[in-house]
């Protein structure tokens with residue numbers, strides 16, 4: 001994929017082709033047992049197939065993904081098989097790396113038929129120049145996280161992690177999640193908000209719209225001349241964003257299809 005910009009260390013790739021329609025969801029955190037978030041992803045995939053709408057998963061599809069062996073077992077294999085239904089129908093699916101599954105690699109792309117994007121994505125969605133990010137890079141006040149991100153994503157760390165046996169990889173991931181949850185509970189919550197400067201850096205790419213997740217808040221607002229949307233955590237409420245030529249609107253993914261939901265308010269930004 002062609003890298004067209006770098007935003008706060010995140011490489012932004014060009015979307016290969018414009019999409020008249022799109023369905024975007026984020027932060028599914030699919031657990032090992034699948035559960036209701038996996039069922040809701042099934043509803044999203046069914047709607048995307050029915051309406052031939054490209055699907056974009058904006059990161060943290062999985063609660064954790066570390067080793068390449070995971071793509072052959074459990075929820076990771078089942079999710080790849082679910083996304084494969086889209087590929088079989090020639091409906092494109094893109095999976096952006098999140099902070100919990102940035103080790104998703106070519107084995108998952110091969111199994112699912114989805115495009116795995118190691119960073120952000122920019123392209124025309126519903127005729128509007130749109131930038132998609134996971135959103136962790138926007139939380140510039142979370143200095144311990146931003147520092148850890150640098151060594152966690154070092155090629156040597158990644159190569160070791162991706163080759164771990166699955167059982168060991170899952171233990172390592174569970175320990176990291178527990179530590180992160182403790183840090184988040186104990187921290188000054190404004191530290192975990194996107195900063196206004198970071199959102200400005202995203203719009204400095206020239207995109208008219210910005211969509212991200214990561215902070216698990218459902219929001220929309222304006223920043224300068226740009227418009228942004230923040231997707232909620234899909235495992236808490238399976239709400240995504242439907243985009244077409246008429247605009248962009250939040251929808252809930254249900255067994256009965258995509259159901260419109262009320263528009264949220266703006267997101268507070270850190271300084």
Ligand SMILES: [Mn+2]
Nearest residue numbers: 060098099214
């Ligand atoms: Mn995240």
